[in-house]
Amino acid sequence: MKKCILFLLLLTSFQFLTAQQYTQNQPFDTTLYSGYYILNGGCTQTNDTHIELDTSLYNYVSGMTFMVIIDSVSFAGPIGMSPVQAGDTFILDSITPAYSMPAISGLEYWFRIKLTGTPSIVNQNYPCKIDVEQCTCFCLEMLIKASSLDSSTCFVSISNNINQHNTSKKVNIYPNPALKELTIDNGQLNIKNIEILDITGKTIKIITTDLYKVNVANLPAGIYFIKVVTDGGTITKKFIKQ
Numbered sequence: 001m002k003k004c005i006l007f008l009l010l011l012t013s014f015q016f017l018t019a020q021q022y023t024q025n026q027p028f029d030t031t032l033y034s035g036y037y038i039l040n041g042g043c044t045q046t047n048d049t050h051i052e053l054d055t056s057l058y059n060y061v062s063g064m065t066f067m068v069i070i071d072s073v074s075f076a077g078p079i080g081m082s083p084v085q086a087g088d089t090f091i092l093d094s095i096t097p098a099y100s101m102p103a104i105s106g107l108e109y110w111f112r113i114k115l116t117g118t119p120s121i122v123n124q125n126y127p128c129k130i131d132v133e134q135c136t137c138f139c140l141e142m143l144i145k146a147s148s149l150d151s152s153t154c155f156v157s158i159s160n161n162i163n164q165h166n167t168s169k170k171v172n173i174y175p176n177p178a179l180k181e182l183t184i185d186n187g188q189l190n191i192k193n194i195e196i197l198d199i200t201g202k203t204i205k206i207i208t209t210d211l212y213k214v215n216v217a218n219l220p221a222g223i224y225f226i227k228v229v230t231d232g233g234t235i236t237k238k239f240i241k242q
Contacts (some may be wrong), residue, residue, distance in 0.1 A: 013203075022061055022119040022126075022156045027227065029116040029203060031196070033132060037101075038108040051092070051099040054145035057130070058094040061156060063120035066092040066144065068099045069202050074152045076106025084109055089202065092144070113144070114202075119156045130153040136223070171228055177240035182214040182226065189230040196240045197225040216241055 037049055053066055060066070068090040075082040086092055090099045101109075107196050113132075124155070127145035172185040184191065194214060196205035199222065207214060219241045227236045 021154055022064070024119050024122045024156050024158055026234060027118045028064065029114070029197065029227070031114050031202065031203075032113045032130070033113040034111070035113075035199075036108070037112050038089070049101045049103055051142045052144070053092040053097045054143055055094075055097075056127070056146040059098070061117075061119050061121075061126045063116060064117040067114050067116065068092065069114055071110045071112060073110075074108040082107060087202075107122045108236060122156055122158045124156045125153045126155070128152045171230065171235045171237070171238055173226060173237055173239055177242045178215040178216050179242045180215070182216055182239060183225075184212045184228060186212065186228075190233065194229070195227040197227060199225075200224050 052070055055140060057066070070084050070086055070088040072078070072086045073082055073084055079085075083104065090096070092099060112225075117219055127146035129150040129152070131144040131145055131147045131149070133145060170188060173182050175183070177180075184194070191211040194207040195203050196214070196216070196219070197203050197205075204219075216224075221241050223238065223240055225236055225238050
């Protein structure tokens with residue numbers, strides 16, 4: 001495959017996800033890697049950019065998803081003619097293992113690779129560590145694979161359904177649907193932080209102060225999730241923005 005130039009200096013191979021123990025039925029959402037791509041004017045042979053999920057991760061944790069999310073786009077021509085738009089989300093799995101984008105002069109985009117979802121099968125084994133391999137320092141041909149340096153395996157632990165159920169009952173949000181503000185009734189739990197996620201699982205807002213009143217006035221109308229991290233566990237609830 002012909003290569004695209006990567007504006008950021010990257011190592012030939014680097015680890016981006018360290019050991020993580022997942023828990024059955026407990027939502028998980030993290031950014032594994034963030035990047036910025038631009039076609040170098042001197043790279044006249046470039047066809048496309050390419051990010052691929054290795055076959056070793058096709059059967060990763062059930063309920064978990066690898067995805068590429070486009071955060072913002074700059075394009076020299078009409079933005080409607082750009083092959084990629086801000087907010088585009090691409091799932092990487094055995095059906096669609098690769099994300100490719102035509103390399104067009106004047107096109108720049110910022111992206112994230114995320115791992116998100118809710119583990120559904122207890123005691124499922126999976127690689128504890130994952131690598132992203134890069135062909136050369138400035139070459140955009142990325143491979144997401146199980147770590148070649150650390151082959152240890154982890155497993156999905158069983159959830160404490162009673163505790164999780166009780167914790168969830170202790171946290172309420174209102175009004176729902178909401179127009180301007182959500183109130184978090186913490187039920188005497190200590191709230192550490194709050195995240196707002198869109199329907200695709202993309203984190204669009206992280207809140208670390210004023211944890212009991214969440215301003216949602218600037219959100220477009222639609223369905224969202226609010227993830228509340230407390231000293232009694234993490235609770236995720238759905239709400240509607242009017």
